[in-house]
Amino acid sequence: MSLTVDLVVLTVRDDRLHVLLIERGKEPFRGKTALPGGFVRSREDSDAAALRELAEETGLDGRTLHLEQLRSYTRPDRDPRGRVVSVAYLALAPDLPLPVAGTDARRARWTPVADLGPGDLAFDHARILADGLERARAKLEYTTLATAFCPPTFTITELRRVYEVVWGVSLDARNFHRKVVNADDFLVATGTRRVPDVGRPAALYRAGGATVLYPPMLRAAAQHPVART
Amino acid sequence: MSLTVDLVVLTVRDDRLHVLLIERGKEPFRGKTALPGGFVRSREDSDAAALRELAEETGLDGRTLHLEQLRSYTRPDRDPRGRVVSVAYLALAPDLPLPVAGTDARRARWTPVADLGPGDLAFDHARILADGLERARAKLEYTTLATAFCPPTFTITELRRVYEVVWGVSLDARNFHRKVVNADDFLVATGTRRVPDVGRPAALYRAGGATVLYPPMLRAAAQHPVART
DNA sequence: CAAATAGTGTCTATCAGACACTATCGA
């Protein structure tokens, strides 16, 4: 039996939610699009393997990203090579340029989630991606995780775009502003401003110490997806 | 490399939160207390193994319980036998008598969670239990999962006890009543009543179709635990 | 009747959502 990690790496770019995908260089599914990932080595745990694969396949440094275990996929027939259990990870990144270094990262690219069709991904990666998306959407409600999509300092409008893009809704800018500024230790004002091409400059914030968002930013009742067990 | 499942099975009994533990019959940790679980067979997935082990080791039928994957534990040194990856599951059960059938279930017993000391559990099961408890506590806020701790029909006071015992807080009975009755499709009145030894009979309810609880039952801001990644 | 538990009503502070309005920039 083998153990792999698969990575759902999400970012917001050009007001669309993107996932990092690679083109597979080996069989099975050679040439097909898949989530980045690979085998866990004998003396590392899956967390270490996720960090290593993220660096090798995408050039990203997981220590600077939000990276959490998603869940495991264990169906005996999920990999044609035989029994391969995969531990999936969810990573959230700001809109970083992909280093096209001398690694396998040259095969990695950001793809808009909405552009993916049903059979576009290898293995059971469509399911893993769906689970990752739902986890990310749910955690925006009750945690301060939205800041993981933002650069070290960001404006409230940028933060609002994260919510809008990840949830696929539009939010009232004025109510959103009031809400996030009032939430306990969600944002810390830096005292600096960003001067845009046009319009009034926006105050810059950085993420506060809170991990739990209180009060939560609830999606409207009607927008709640049906929970999967 | 081997794959196991470990089960965090929780129930509320005598106004205390209990976890189902077994006494290990084999090495390693023979005679020591541990979570129920066992090896995943070659042609089953971990969900099937969790159901099978639940039946074999505890006599419970997982199809009638809430059973969900919790997360996986992959540290190479977590099992002295070598590399053993464990997929942990969380199960929530009403206060059922444990069938002491001809299976290994004779080693299973309900133990109050609060009675467990730091080194009482084998392997990394203390950590798995802690993760399971936090998952259960969090899900009571935003889902209708509390009904999984209740028998098919139950009173609102019984449901409130679930929240109080799992969270370790006390809740205002009157506000709780108003809140759960008003939540969308959380509870369905059966039209019947339960006559107690003393006091006014209570209306009996069964779980409604909702899986998401809206509005959520938020733990007070100050009671939110620090999130773990 | 009293004791005990179930359930309703009411008040207040807070919050969400709608939306008018003001502020500050570049051109």
Place this chain on the structure above:
DNA sequence: TCGATAGTGTCTGATAGACACTATTTG
């Protein structure tokens, strides 16, 4: 000045929490 974006104020309805009060049972 205008256009554009940032940010504040204000109103209304819903909700949470505190808690007085009523309802229905047994003994």
